[in-house]
Each structure stands twice: as C-alpha cells, then as structure tokens.
Amino acid sequence: MYRLVEHRRIWFLLSLIAILPGIVFMLWNLSTSGTLLPLSIDYTGGTQWEMRFAEPVAPTDVGNVFVEAGFSDTKAFHVEDDRTVQVKFKNIDISQKERIQQAIVARFGEFDERLYRSIGPAIGAEVSRAALLAVIAASILILIYIALAFREISYPLRYGMAAIVALVHDVLITVSFLSIMNLFAGWEIDALFLTATLTVIGFSVNDTIVIFDRIRENLRRYRGAPLATVANRSIIETAQRSIATQVTALLVLAAILIFGGITLRIFMATLIVGLVSGTYSSIFTATPLVVAWEERTARGG
C-alpha cells in the first residue's frame, strides 16, 4: 500500500514553497504601494480605455497625450495587436474625456472604441468589501454543509475544517500565481478574479468531498482499521476519477484559454492553476490534515 498521508510533511512543504512567493509579494506590495494585492480599477476606481486605430501606434505616444492632459499616472500598452492600445489612468469625468478624445483623434486619427470603463473610488471600495464578504460567507456556508453531510462519522467538523484549509490553500496558490504574473505581465486582480476564486473554491471542495465521501464509506467497511490506512486506500481508489476529471476540465479550460480571446485569458489561467491546486490540495492537504488531527488527539488522549 502507498504511504501517502504518512509523507505529509513533504506535501505541506511543497505547498508552502508554492505559496511563499505570493506572501513575499504581498508584503513587498504592502510596503511599496500600501495595498496587499495588485487590485484592478474594479476595486480601486479608475479608468480603462481600449482604442483600435487604423495604423500601428506606439503605446507611449498615446500615453503621452494623457500625461500632457494632466494624468501623470497613466499606463499604456498594446493588447492583441499593435493597432490596439489600452490605457489605464485615474478617474475622469465626461467633459475631460471628450477633450482627451479630441486630442487623440487629432494626433492619431479616428479610432474604434473597443472598451471604456470608468468607476468611482467609492464604488470600488464597496465592491472590495463585498468581495471579501462573499468569499468568507461562501467558506462558512460550505463548512456548515460538510459538517452536516458527514455528521454520521466521528468528528465531522474536522472534515469541514480540513476542506476549508484546502480551500484557503487554493486561494493562496491562485493569488501567488497572479502576483508572479503581475510582476512579469502586469496582470491584475479584477472582478473576474473573484468569480474565478469562487469557482476554484467550488471545485476544490468538490474534489475534497469525493475523497472524504470514500473515506466515509470505507470507514464503515473496514471497521477498526487505522484512519491513515483508510485514507490512503480512499485516495488510491479515487485517483483514477481525479485524473479523468482533471483531464476533461483542463481540455475545456485550455480550449477557452487558447481560443477564447483576451478578455477571458487571465480568468482562464487563474482557473487552471486553481483547479490543479484544488485536486492537489484535496489529496495532499485536506486528507493528510484529517489524519494528522486524529493522530495528534489520539496521542494526546
């Protein structure tokens, strides 16, 4: 028999190594910009404007128009092709927009307004609070549900807690992934990231439940066997399913990532990382954790 849960120190260390860059990044971010995470204008407020010109345009030239108009904190970059420029800057009102638009048209010619988003800082702050609340509320509800679903075996709350730890683990992994991508590609946490996170939470819990469900069943079948043995057996028995599910999900997600266009790219990449992490954490975090808890209390008592 494989000794999966016995090697838990290795698995926990691996998780830590994956999460650490995110934590370091968050602390560094906090000391430089005052916020933990690279939040997009959805949460901070600001303006995002994507224009497609007839001819190729250098982003810095477009950005300079904004700087000359008094928006010194402007970021401009290409998206998709060299005719399309996205600009991010602080909030403006409509009269200012017209003025800048005229200046841009005068210099670079007419453009197709692909996307324009402008959101006030107060709304952004409200959305951030609600987002945090949403994640916490979802976690608590899921904890309650698992504790109820596993009420017939001893210590159902432990299973719920282990599932929550696995879920927090997955959120941290996606944040860590995003912070690395922020460093290299300027990716930000936007409203869709929240959607991705909650989906990851859903799937992570789903994966954990599949293994816990097998433990629940095997505990009944092999009465008196140590939990570690039952847990190992349950992981192995469900491994085929985990792999098959993972492959189908990845097929779909990869298809959207590759063919789905730029709007969904960050969303899909986050989901893929979260999904892989979710399967990992159900096997290598949640299940060993339940076993560790049991062994610790057994030794103590």
Next chain:
Amino acid sequence: MRNQYVLVVVILFLFAAALFVALPIEHPLWLEEGLAPGEDTQRDIRELTLGLDLKGGTQILLEAVISDEQPLPDDALNSAKIIVEQRVNGLGLAEPTVQLQGERRMIVELPGVKNPDQAIETIRSTGQLEFVDPGTDLIIRPGDFINTTNRPTAVAKLQEAVTAGEAAPQSIPYPDEVFNTIMTGDILQTVIASQDEYSFWQIQFDLTGESSGQFFTYTRDHIGDVLAIVLDGRVLSTPVINAAINDNGVISGDFSREEAESLAIQMRYGALPIPLQVVDVRTIGASLGQDSIDRSLQASIIGGALVLLFMILLYRLPGFLADIALAIYVTLNLAMYKLLPVTLTLPGIAGFILSIGMAVDANILIFERMKEELRSGRSLRLAVETGFSRAWPAIRDGNLSTLISCAVLYWFGNNFGASIVKGFALTLAVGVLLSMFTAVFVTRTFMRSFLSTQGRRLLDNRGLLGY
C-alpha cells in the same frame, strides 16, 4: 423493464421539446405570450438574449447625490427613474433598460449606443417644461415634436440626431412652424396626481405667486381653446382650458392611474428630482463584442468535441451514452436560457462551459465506480446499479457545495452592480441543477435499457465497457 422504455420515451420527448425551444426558429404565439405574463408584448425567443459585453453597448451606474443631513425624499428615485426612462427611450436604441438598484442607484443599459458620452449627457440634462399656445388652426397631439419660441430649433436638432442614429424618429407634424411659449415650467409649485369625487384620475397643480398673473390673463382670454404642455420639444398633454387659472388648476381627462402619475412626475420634474452622478461606466465596442462571440463559440465547439472524444476513448459504450446525455444537457440549458430568461454574458458562457465539466465529472465518478465493481467480480447489472448508487452521495455533496458558492456569487453580483458575476453564477447554477438530471437520471435510464436488450452481447464483448 417496460418502465425503462417509458422513461426513454419521456426523455426523448423532453429533448425534442427543448430542442424546439432552443432552435432559432419561429415559435407559436401562445408560447411567446405565455412567457411574458402581464406584459402587453410577447417575448421573442428566436435568439438568445445577449448581454452588453457580447452585443456591444454601454452600462451606466447612476447614483443620487444626497447629503447626510438631507435624506432622499420618498419616491424621488422612482420619479427619477421615470424621467431617465423617457430620455433613454428617446435615444432610438433597440432595447434600453433602466433598473433601480438598492436605495440610491440605478443601472441604465444602452445596447448598441453609438455615442455613449452624448447619451450620458442627455440622461443627466435638465429638461424644460413649457406651456405652449398651439394656435387655433393647427391640431397637435401628445407625442408630437414641435418648435417653440423658447426652443426654435428643436425640430432641426432632433432631425440631425435622428440622421446620426442618436435619437429615435418622432412624429413631426409641423417642421417649419414655431409655436408661441406662454410660460415655462418654473411657474409650477406643486403637481400631484389625484382622484376627483367620481374617482377619475386627474392632475392637480399650484402656481407660484409671481408669474401667475400672466397665466391668468392668458387662460381667461382663451377659455375653450387647447393648451399644449411640452417637455423638451415633445408634447406631453393637450388639455382644453375650461376656466381662467389663477393660482391652481386641474387637468382632467381619461387618465389611468399610471398615466396620471407619469404625467404629474414629468410636469413636476422636467428636471430630475435629484441630481444623479455617474459612478460607473462600461462601454464595450460592437467589434469587441462580436470578437468575443466568435471566439467563445469556437472555444466551446473545440472544448466540447475534445470532451466527447475523451469520454468515448476512456469509457467506450457508457462514455458514448454519457455523450448523448451531454447533448441533451446542452440543449436543455439553451432552452432554459430562453425560458427563464438568462441574459448571456461572456462570464455566463464560461459558467456554462464549467457546468459541462461538472456534468462530465458526475459521469466519470459513476463509471469509475462501475469499473471498480466489475473488477471486484460483481455481475454487470449489479455493477451498473452500484456504480450509480455509490457515486451519488459524492455527486450530491459536490454539486450542492457548488450551488452554495453560486448563491453567494449571485447575491454579490446583484447587490453591487457586478452583473458579470451574476451571469456567471446563474448559468453555473442552472447547469449544475440540470446536470444532476442528465448525468445521473438520463445516463442511468439509457444504461438500464441498453442492458436489458443488449446485456448478453455486452458481456461477451468487454472492450465495449473499457475495463
């Protein structure tokens, strides 16, 4: 086993009905009318309803500007909504919507708007109410658009905007006429809708002291003539003057309650009752929307085909039956989107595709379990039954916890104008619910009826089961 055939027929019938709704064809009138109870128009279900991020357009979140000492007057937001609605309807767009959100916000959606900045200006502008003398020769009706001495170029400006596609065409009976403005709406002090002693709805108004003398003189000299009440060039009402009006008057007519209240609000607040500020604007260009549709369609087809193939390769015959169940699942989903209705957004499509993943996962759980049971030496029939019954608790618990996240997401999206998040939660939730039906019930029915007819052949040919 006869029951199984009945179930197969029921499933196929359901599939056919869903396919009929989902297809982009003409649907019978009773269906379209039945879907829009209480509304005077039937709902067109030929196409799916697309969100602004797919068809292009502008979403504006407006917030009432209020100070802490001065709370929002009752109904002020509702009145503002009526005014905004009317202005938005004048923009000449296909299906603009105005929705209240919370206690001090409203969301305006302008699909396909060409000049969003100007549209926002129009919504926030202060309208002007006038009392106009239509003269005795010409007949003007509510809804007509006219020039007045106060706004002598109103018709020309409107025609310009209509040509540019920025305003809806209006009835313009007298494009060259300029009608005489008697007074502007400033003289109105209060306007309310009320019922007279016979419970007919009417509009009661009081005038401010300063200028009522002029109005009195005019009405005294024109008893029996028509007076036109005009807002921003558009005629709202054409009452007949029955008596000289000094400091208050009544407009009576064949009004319904809604008509009377709407007219009172428009007279009262030619201008918005509360200042509105734009707190969130999102414009998606039509070209970006079309790109998104094309790409997500392509991605869905490729991803879907890969999954179907994978299932057959891994599970052979059961995989093939699950693929049929999956096709039914997709059709049921599309039909549900039209019936509920669900407005399809880009994240909504993502939610739908993810729900396909959940549906497939349920089948994988069942089939893996089936293989395990077969390996441990159970008979085919027993292995199939145990596969389904033993996999069920995991499927149920997993799906329910996903539904919990969906509920939280939906609440979040609904309360914070994050309609993208809401769309995602809705399609994922609908998908998860339907998948429990197709992945478990439909696949099981197919498996059972297949076993009862072809069970022996299946045992001889174990490759068909893929284990």
